[in-house]
Structure formats: structure tokens, C-alpha cells
Amino acid sequence: MITPAQNFLKKQKITYKTYEYKCTVDHDFGKFAATALNIKEDKVFKTIILHHDKTYVTCVVPVNAMISLKNVARLIKVKDLEMTDQPTASRITGYVIGGISPFGQKRKTLTVLSETALKFDEILVSGGRRGFSVGVNPQDLIKSLNAVVGDIIEHKE
Template structure:
């Protein structure tokens, strides 16, 4: 069951929702019962299915290492992140997926609940440009079973992020 509040107050408070509230950005919370069954498709696909959203409108947050810094890529759950494109977007020569333990430590979230918002350590963030075709996209709200619906332009503004073609299908 989706819980929708203009600023998410009173339900599911996480560092992600706190960051959006402080920025005065309108968002909606969507909660669902997370299950470890059938996780072959991934956490994001589970969110899209249980919340009834198109997999192109639900985005996953991934952390990569360029050798000099870690960066965050946000791509649709329907595809994958193009590491070469991500590196190019941040002016790096290459990028590799960050170790999940490092991603959890630096973000402050568990795998499957990593949000681009409210991370313990701020990272450059790149949102796949396909997000800009939607008025609202869903990203993790900071824990498994919680998604945040937000305008992609607002998300970029709050994160001081950029949009680039980093997703592949």
C-alpha cells in the first residue's frame, strides 16, 4: 500500500526523506512489504512490481569507483549502468562497481535500500537522462520496502547532480 504525503512527515523518516524535507522538495512515500523470495530480478524490480510502476520509472542507486573517487549512478531498474559512460560523465578515465561493503559504509544504507539522498558521505551523482521524460521517478527512500517519488529535476537540484546517458538496456 502506497503512503503518499506531500513531504513524507510522520511516515518512514530516513536521512533521504529528511534531506528532501529540508530542501522543501515535494515528494511522495511509497511503502511495500519487502520479501527475500524471488530476488533474482533485484530490489528495484520488486519495488516496481509491488508498487505498480513501470520499470523505466523506478530507479536504482549504484556506487562506482573511478580510482580517485566514488560516484553514484542512478539508473532505471529495467537496465544496467554503463560504467564507461558514468566515468565519462564525471571526467574520469574508467569506473568499476564499488565493493558493496564500501557502498553501505559510505552511504549509510544497506544494499537494496541505498538511496541517492541523505548519504553519510556526499558523492558526485549522475542520473540517467531517461529520468527527465517523467514528471516523477521513484528512488529508494533509504530502506528496503520504501521508495520516494520525486520530480527528477528536483532530485538533481537537491543532489547537485547531473543527467547523462549512463543506462543501458
């Protein structure tokens, strides 16, 4: 079954690699994917949907990191951001939780990518369903989604 994410990548002529695994959890999907695929957690990225009023933001961060709402807000020049609840995130993106891809979402959102992605030639993000990831070059993600890149993760003091 081709996902909207794969359709988006094909339309954009972006080279990608597919990774499938059996998803048997209902939380921490990204960490599970990293373990199931035997890939380091800093190379596997989760998709988090934030909002400021009615403006939605797609954040792509490593599964082993916590997102910094303050850093994202500062980067995109808004006062504050909140996590979007699961039903709204699914409605906005067209994907189920645990399968939200930054690619091929129902509604176009601003995309923010953690700068840590830039140290890799390939990062894994959700391919549009649970148990399915796609490996893409971070530069292709930035270009195709017009993503903003910055320091958006919490750092231990």
C-alpha cells in the same frame, strides 16, 4: 521511522510522495519494488555506487536498464570506474543494500542521473530502507544533489 533521505528532502523543501511495500527478496530490489507497487520499471530507479580510486559516484538508473561504466566515466571525465563492493557502498552511504537512496547519504558523492528520468514528472528512488521508495520530480533530484545528467545506460546494438 523517518529516514535520512526524508530528512534531506524536508530540509531541501522538496515535495515527495512515499511508497511502501513488503520487501521479500535479497536481490533485484528495484524490479521487485516496481512489481510490488505496480509501476512501470522505467519509472523506478536504482542507486548504484561506483568508484574511481577513492572518488565515489552515485548513479541513478532505471531498474530495467544496465549501467554503462564507460558512459559514466566519459560523462564525468575519469579514465575508468568500477562497481563498489557492498560493504563499502553501505559504509559510504549509511544505507543497507537494497535501501541505498541518492538522498541523505553519509558522505557527499557526485550524483549522475540517467537522462531517461527527464521524460517523467515523478520517478521513484529508494527512500532509505528496503520496502520504502520516494517519488520525486527529477528536476528536484538534479537541483538538490547538483547531479550530472547523461546517457549512462547500456544500449543493445
